[in-house]
Amino acid sequence: MTTLEFTNVSKKYRVRGSGELLALDKVNFTLTSGQTIALVGQSGSGKSTIAKILTQLERVSSGQVLLDGTPIPTWGRPLRRYRQTVRMVFQDPFASLNPAHTIRHHIERPLRLDKVVPADQVEEEVFRLLTRVRLSPEQTIDRRPHELSGGQRQRVAIARALASRPKLLIADEPVSMLDVSIRLEVLNLLAELQREANLGVLYITHDLATARHFSDEIMVLHHGTVVEHGKADDVILHPQHAYTLALRNASPDPEKHFAAPTTPGATS
Amino acid sequence: MTTDDLLTVSQFSVSYDVTPPVEAVRDVSLTVRRGEILGLAGESGCGKTTLAYGIQRLLKPPAVITSGSAVFHDESGEDFDINTMDETQMRAFRWEKASMVFQGAMNALNPIITIGAQLQDVFSTHRPAMSRTERRAEAGRLLDIVGVGSGRLRSYPHELSGGMRQRVMIAMALALKPQLMIMDEPTTALDVLVQREIIEQISDLRREFGFSVIFITHDLPLLLEISDRIAVMREGRIVEIDTARNLYQNPTHDYTRRLLASFPSLTGERGGFVRRPGEPALAVEAGSI
Numbered sequence: 001m002t003t004l005e006f007t008n009v010s011k012k013y014r015v016r017g018s019g020e021l022l023a024l025d026k027v028n029f030t031l032t033s034g035q036t037i038a039l040v041g042q043s044g045s046g047k048s049t050i051a052k053i054l055t056q057l058e059r060v061s062s063g064q065v066l067l068d069g070t071p072i073p074t075w076g077r078p079l080r081r082y083r084q085t086v087r088m089v090f091q092d093p094f095a096s097l098n099p100a101h102t103i104r105h106h107i108e109r110p111l112r113l114d115k116v117v118p119a120d121q122v123e124e125e126v127f128r129l130l131t132r133v134r135l136s137p138e139q140t141i142d143r144r145p146h147e148l149s150g151g152q153r154q155r156v157a158i159a160r161a162l163a164s165r166p167k168l169l170i171a172d173e174p175v176s177m178l179d180v181s182i183r184l185e186v187l188n189l190l191a192e193l194q195r196e197a198n199l200g201v202l203y204i205t206h207d208l209a210t211a212r213h214f215s216d217e218i219m220v221l222h223h224g225t226v227v228e229h230g231k232a233d234d235v236i237l238h239p240q241h242a243y244t245l246a247l248r249n250a251s252p253d254p255e256k257h258f259a260a261p262t263t264p265g266a267t268s
Numbered sequence: 269m270t271t272d273d274l275l276t277v278s279q280f281s282v283s284y285d286v287t288p289p290v291e292a293v294r295d296v297s298l299t300v301r302r303g304e305i306l307g308l309a310g311e312s313g314c315g316k317t318t319l320a321y322g323i324q325r326l327l328k329p330p331a332v333i334t335s336g337s338a339v340f341h342d343e344s345g346e347d348f349d350i351n352t353m354d355e356t357q358m359r360a361f362r363w364e365k366a367s368m369v370f371q372g373a374m375n376a377l378n379p380i381i382t383i384g385a386q387l388q389d390v391f392s393t394h395r396p397a398m399s400r401t402e403r404r405a406e407a408g409r410l411l412d413i414v415g416v417g418s419g420r421l422r423s424y425p426h427e428l429s430g431g432m433r434q435r436v437m438i439a440m441a442l443a444l445k446p447q448l449m450i451m452d453e454p455t456t457a458l459d460v461l462v463q464r465e466i467i468e469q470i471s472d473l474r475r476e477f478g479f480s481v482i483f484i485t486h487d488l489p490l491l492l493e494i495s496d497r498i499a500v501m502r503e504g505r506i507v508e509i510d511t512a513r514n515l516y517q518n519p520t521h522d523y524t525r526r527l528l529a530s531f532p533s534l535t536g537e538r539g540g541f542v543r544r545p546g547e548p549a550l551a552v553e554a555g556s557i
């Protein structure tokens with residue numbers, strides 16, 4: 001059981017000319033193994049700042065981030081070990097893989113660097129990881145990213161994130177760049193892998209519909225403040241905060257739009 | 269031909285003349301009615317942008333229109349066949365009769381020229397008789413219409429937010445009061461609140477000026493809310509075209525059903541979505557990828 005805890009975390013950025021920008025204002029939440037929290041909010045609300053703090057690309061200005069009760073390390077070997085525990089899947093599968101390297105290289109690297117398995121088992125482990133994300137290892141291992149579709153690339157990125165056997169996964173808009181008909185497939189795959197490995201997942205998105213169905217809890221961020229945090233269904237169906245309501249009402253909802261008693265075909 | 273129709277596209281095909289040739293648009297026939305919002309839905313590579321470029325004759329080699337016609341029925345009663353116009357006529361036709369909000373419009377503005385000057389460019393080209401003062405006044409008025417405000421005439425694109433830049437692009441497309449506006453993914457990069465504002469603005473402007481819109485996006489739920497009719501495209505063909513309501517409630521084509529099922533309902537049931545500990549994973553059949 002791994003627990004990640006944000007206690008009164010604030011983050012200030014220095015902005016030239018206008019002093020300081022408070023990107024996060026006393027944010028509190030706890031993410032545990034097996035749990036999914038969706039982080040929703042407009043651009044500029046602070047979602048990515050949270051991801052950057054979790055990956056230690058940014059430091060907190062005040063407050064504490066605790067992993068199983070210990071502050072997260074800021075440098076050296078402990079930081080590397082921490083980064084093995086918390087992995088990230090990025091939004092753009094076209095930019096997050098190195099075009100010059102094969103898929104084998106992408107997945108081998110974390111395995112070798114973090115010494116996840118003995119050197120003679122690396123190949124086997126790469127095969128296992130590719131199979132887990134439902135790619136055919138024989139057909140993908142020696143290819144380069146440009147030879148794969150967006151959905152396949154994102155699966156490679158997921159396999160790479162899982163290589164170090166992390167406890168927590170931060171997925172920053174993992175499907176928004178993918179074709180619509182494969183988005184659910186990739187999200188369902190993530191959900192399945194999460195269950196298998198008992199991962200804690202922080203799902204960063206601005207798509208309220210998938211946030212509701214994919215997550216246990218939803219946390220709504222507005223100007224760096226958590227304005228609402230609760231069970232996914234409660235937050236979407238019975239929003240308490242005006243901002244959550246505004247977000248919900250702005251999201252397309254054909255079901256409500258046509259307000260028909262039955263909606264055949266919507267879910268086939 | 270009834271006067272209600274604004275654009276008639278018949279058996280329109282476009283190929284990319286590479287080896288082997290790619291048939292990007294295959295035998296597409298559709299009509300756009302006066303004042304309607306026609307949604308064009310489909311995934312990347314389905315040919316929706318190629319079709320939009322084709323009916324404005326904006327395609328560059330290796331793309332070739334291999335067959336079919338697109339005829340624009342002007343308010344004046346005159347018909348313009350897009351295939352037979354020469355370059356000069358075409359230049360006059362574009363923007364004057366049919367304008368376009370391009371994909372990634374946020375980045376379509378020139379970063380080193382003020383938005384005022386870019387708006388005035390439209391008038392210097394198409395309305396050479398206008399004086400500088402008139403041009404500036406008109407550019408200011410357009411910015412007021414789209415809610416950016418004439419005070420921003422002297423702003424550079426980087427000084428505006430993404431949503432504002434998008435509105436500037438819409439202002440530019442409105443400049444000559446065209447009868448048709450083609451919008452290619454105009455709100456894709458924006459967050460939902462800004463998207464909603466812009467969508468409402470497009471609806472309001474359409475009510476005020478009566479132009480037709482071809483709205484291209486992969487975001488089917490959004491299309492369902494704003495379109496009068498929707499055409500679903502796949503592999504270059506229109507697989508289904510119907511009113512938004514019919515398409516949503518009684519989709520006849522498998523692909524339409526699959527596309528609809530790709531968007532979990534915001535407030536309704538879960539559909540093809542799995543989650544909840546303990547539930548077995550139910551993979552959504554989405555064909556081979």
